[in-house]
Amino acid sequence: MSKxxxxxxxxxxxxxxxxxxxxxxxxxxxxxxTDNFLWLSALGIHLPNSSExxxxxxxxxxxxxxNVRAKFQVNPEVMENLGFLYTNDPAFxxxxxxxxxxxxxxxxxxxxxxxxxxxxxxxxxxxxxxxxIYTKNSGRIGYFHDATLINYTxxxxxxxxxxxxxxxxxxxxxxxxxxxxxxxxxxxxCTDSTISTQRFYNFKSDLGKIIVKTSSDTLKVFSSxxxxxxxxxxxxxxxxxxxxxxxxxxxxxxxxxKKGTRISVFNEIENGTFQLRAQTETFSHSGSEGKIxxxxxxxxxxxxxxxxxYALSNIEDAIYTFDQNLRIVNIFEDTLQFRPFRKIIEPLxxxxxxxxxxxxxxxxxxxxxxxxxxxxxxxxxxxxxxxNQDSLKQAIMDSLKQPNFDIKKSLFDQPAVxxxxxxxxxxx
Numbered sequence: 001m002s003k004x005x006x007x008x009x010x011x012x013x014x015x016x017x018x019x020x021x022x023x024x025x026x027x028x029x030x031x032x033x034t035d036n037f038l039w040l041s042a043l044g045i046h047l048p049n050s051s052e053x054x055x056x057x058x059x060x061x062x063x064x065x066x067n068v069r070a071k072f073q074v075n076p077e078v079m080e081n082l083g084f085l086y087t088n089d090p091a092f093x094x095x096x097x098x099x100x101x102x103x104x105x106x107x108x109x110x111x112x113x114x115x116x117x118x119x120x121x122x123x124x125x126x127x128x129x130x131x132x133i134y135t136k137n138s139g140r141i142g143y144f145h146d147a148t149l150i151n152y153t154x155x156x157x158x159x160x161x162x163x164x165x166x167x168x169x170x171x172x173x174x175x176x177x178x179x180x181x182x183x184x185x186x187x188x189x190c191t192d193s194t195i196s197t198q199r200f201y202n203f204k205s206d207l208g209k210i211i212v213k214t215s216s217d218t219l220k221v222f223s224s225x226x227x228x229x230x231x232x233x234x235x236x237x238x239x240x241x242x243x244x245x246x247x248x249x250x251x252x253x254x255x256x257x258k259k260g261t262r263i264s265v266f267n268e269i270e271n272g273t274f275q276l277r278a279q280t281e282t283f284s285h286s287g288s289e290g291k292i293x294x295x296x297x298x299x300x301x302x303x304x305x306x307x308x309x310y311a312l313s314n315i316e317d318a319i320y321t322f323d324q325n326l327r328i329v330n331i332f333e334d335t336l337q338f339r340p341f342r343k344i345i346e347p348l349x350x351x352x353x354x355x356x357x358x359x360x361x362x363x364x365x366x367x368x369x370x371x372x373x374x375x376x377x378x379x380x381x382x383x384x385x386x387x388n389q390d391s392l393k394q395a396i397m398d399s400l401k402q403p404n405f406d407i408k409k410s411l412f413d414q415p416a417v418x419x420x421x422x423x424x425x426x427x428x
Contacts, residue, residue, distance in 0.1 A: 039255060064308065066321035066330035067373040068359065072383040073341040074098075074124070075366035079133075080411040084215050084425055085387060086141040093143055098125035101367050104157040104205075105354050110180040111136040118355035119382050125155040125165070126369065132163070136182040140197050144176075144184035150254040157206050162224055166200065167192045172212070174224060184351075195222065195229065202351075209353065211244055219244065219274060234266055234271040242299065245352070249305035252277070256311065264309060280326040283313070289397030302352040302359065306377065310359060312347045319350070319359070321372070333367070342366050358382070387424060395420045 103120040105111075111121075115137050123134040131150040133428040135141050143311040151168035153384060158164065161178035175190035188246045197212040200222070204421040211232060217239060238257035245254045251268040262281045266274035283295040295313035296318070302310045307324040319332040334344035342363070349362040356378070385392070399405055399414035411417055 002411070003315050010289055016179070020392055021386060046202070047141065054407035064323050064329055065374045066308070066332075068310075068321065068330065068370050069356075069373055070334050070341075070344065070368050071367055071381055072369045074122070075301045075342055077123050077410060077412070078341070081410070081421065082385065083141070086139060087279075087386070093129060093131055093133075093145070095124070095126055095131075095133055097126055097128040098124055098362065098367060099152070100125045100154045100349075101360065101362055102155050102157045103351055103353055103360055104159060105160060106157075106178070107159045110161045110178065114138075116380070118353070120353050120355070120358075121157070122367070123155055123157050123163070123178075124362075125149070125152060127152050132176075132184060134178070134184070142182060142184075146176075154200060156202065156210060158208060158210075158224065160208065162208070164200060164210065164224065166197055170196055170198065170215075172197050172200070172222070175272070193227075195227075197222075201246065203246050204248065206248075212373045213241055213244070217241055230272060233251065235273075235275050238264060243301050243349070244307075245301050247303045247307060248354070249303055250303070250307045250308055254301045254303035254304060254309050256298045256301045260299060263301060263309065263322065264301070265307070265309065265324075265326065277376070278324070278326045280322070283311075285328040285331055287331060293320075295320065297346065300349045302350045304352055304357050306375075308372075308375065309370075310350055310352070311359070312350050314348060315348045317345050317347065319341075319344075319347070319361070319370070332370070336373075341368075345366055356382075374404075379410075391420060392417070 011062070076095045083092055086092070086116040102123045104123070119138060121135050122133060125132055126151060130145055132144045132155070133141060134143070136213045147186065149165070152165050152173070153168065154166040156164045157178065162174065163176035163178060163184065165173040165176070167173050169192070171192040171196040173192045174279055175187050177185055177187070178313050179185055195212070196215060198215060199213040201211040203209045203211045203221060209221055211221050212220050212222045212229070214220060219234070219241065221230045221232050234253070238255050239260040240257050242256040242260045246252070253266040253274055255264050255266070256262070257264065258281070262279065265277045265281045267277045269275050283293070283298065285293045287293065293316060295316050295318070297315070298311045299314040300312040304310070309322040309326065311322060313320060317333060320328055321330040321332070323329050329425065344361060347363045348362050351360045353360070354360070357376055359372070361368045361370060371381070395416040396411055398412070399416045412421065
């Protein structure tokens with residue numbers, strides 16, 4: 001991280017000569033390729049990030065380490081310039097606004113057989129255009145348009161393919177379904193329900209159950225199978241709820257409440273009843289490089305299958321890792337300063353893949369995918385560019401060497417890169 005701090009300029013840009021020197025210096029680097037962004041892998045750039053381990057002791061001694069690294073990103077610029085590689089559709093709509101997203105491990109009956117067991121489908125709600133853009137598998141995307149979806153606020157997909165949305169008036173919508181042939185269909189004459197909700201969260205999704213946050217700041221359980229709402233009993237009850245995450249393997253809930261100034265973990269002691277296990281209002285931490293972190297509040301949380309909690313600070317643009325006793329063990333800051341991927345700034349929401357535990361972060365019109373390499377050491381990664389990355393890397397390197405390199409332009413708009421992508425567009 002320190003390497004990039006020393007060369008950071010205003011507006012998050014680096015002079016091309018410095019970039020080139022950095023590239024050359026890293027040719028001999030021993031940093032693992034698993035540490036790289038997929039796009040920056042094409043550039044040959046490695047971005048090291050500090051990792052610190054802090055042993056915590058509350059109920060029992062716990063020693064874990066965390067090493068979160070950003071790996072890939074979806075944003076309008078990436079879709080505009082590389083989307084054609086995934087669609088083969090010249091009329092594919094632009095991605096204008098990522099209002100919300102959902103990741104899901106679909107049931108086998110509607111899941112693409114080419115997908116690995118740990119792969120997920122990603123659904124993005126573009127509420128400005130009334131579109132849902134979604135992955136059919138790791139190398140193919142599709143879209144669904146319905147003007148009714150304009151200004152909808154939230155999306156959540158169940159393993160059955162049922163699509164849940166929250167309308168612009170704050171009501172739950174269950175009119176849409178993802179099918180086994182990779183399309184989205186709408187139930188004829190279906191309209192928003194009368195169930196008022198501010199937010200919803202994954203719960204026991206294999207049973208069709210989710211958690212909904214009501215206008216009175218309480219949490220309820222909604223069953224999509226019978227359209228019934230039941231109480232979610234938490235002792236003590238949270239207040240000022242900001243975000244909720246559920247671990248099905250641990251039967252635990254992680255909640256950011258008190259308007260984000262507190263994180264709590266609850267154990268399920270019986271069906272629908274949870275008892276407080278751990279709680280913290282301390283978000284101060286000294287990094288290995290001496291930087292002091294002190295988030296004023298936490299904007300989102302995600303709990304993994306081992307009870308490790310990842311939390312977002314949209315003030316510090318950082319991802320905090322807490323152990324099972326809610327002691328901070330590491331803080332990740334995205335050091336990316338290159339287009340087409342954007343630096344993780346003002347992260348809003350974090351979700352965790354149920355199988356491989358990759359982290360999906362919603363920010364200002366982007367979804368970044370990260371991985372904790374100390375939790376998942378597997379080098380396999382779901383998302384990749386379906387093109388010859390060596391030729392793309394060379395085109396980018398050639399562009400960086402040009403005296404007329406325009407640092408204000410996207411890498412995609414540099415002549416050599418643009419020419420290469422045009423050859424893929426026109427290829428039979």
